Amino acid sequence: MRSLGKLALTIVVVALAAGPALAQRGQFGGGFGGPGMLLQNKSVQQELKLSEEQTSKIRKVSQEIRAKYKDEFAKAQELEGDEQRQKFQELGKKVNEETNKAMADILKPEQAKRFKEIQLQVRGPEAFTDEQVAKDLKLTDEQKDKIKTIMEDFGKEAREVFQGAQGDFQAAMKKVQALRKETMEKVTEVLTADQKKNWKEMTGKPFELKMEGFGRPGGGGGKKKKAKDKDKEI
Numbered sequence: 001m002r003s004l005g006k007l008a009l010t011i012v013v014v015a016l017a018a019g020p021a022l023a024q025r026g027q028f029g030g031g032f033g034g035p036g037m038l039l040q041n042k043s044v045q046q047e048l049k050l051s052e053e054q055t056s057k058i059r060k061v062s063q064e065i066r067a068k069y070k071d072e073f074a075k076a077q078e079l080e081g082d083e084q085r086q087k088f089q090e091l092g093k094k095v096n097e098e099t100n101k102a103m104a105d106i107l108k109p110e111q112a113k114r115f116k117e118i119q120l121q122v123r124g125p126e127a128f129t130d131e132q133v134a135k136d137l138k139l140t141d142e143q144k145d146k147i148k149t150i151m152e153d154f155g156k157e158a159r160e161v162f163q164g165a166q167g168d169f170q171a172a173m174k175k176v177q178a179l180r181k182e183t184m185e186k187v188t189e190v191l192t193a194d195q196k197k198n199w200k201e202m203t204g205k206p207f208e209l210k211m212e213g214f215g216r217p218g219g220g221g222g223k224k225k226k227a228k229d230k231d232k233e234i
Contacts, residue, residue: 036062036099043210048111117204125187154183
């Protein structure tokens, strides 16, 4: 499986790991990214073959959820350290769950299935900490503990990168991408052959994300990025 565009990928995947470092830079468009943001990307909409009516509903629902949690995210930014990071994680989880539930009423079954595959590709190694993913892959308690430790190390290193970025956010993104590649390789080593096979089936065919319109209604004309991280091929 392959990773997606550098900027979008890092925002979506590292968001909960680096939490405050990204949120304080306003990278969430009102406090957060996640499925609502991803579904407003033009290339995702094309991949899912969404109708104009569906994209309109998705935009409306995403705006409503964003408005609903805006104040909570603003308050979370006033916190510090682990308390702030934990609050962002809690809010992010709530937003994602609420958004996915809402999208289930908008997407057709085949669209929902493909979108789930795309989400897993975007989340990469972080996806393995998800309870449902762990259940689907039949991860053992020992595997869960190992993956948790790997992801905690990744989160710590990612935060250190952002804290030491000295204003060069793009350079920080590049370093985090390298860390993410190493993290995926470490997580992969924890899986059995059958689990690796199941993961490939769960993520479906590799998806190419185009950066225009990422998280912005109506598109934005950004440069195209390809999902080519060979670290994700397992």
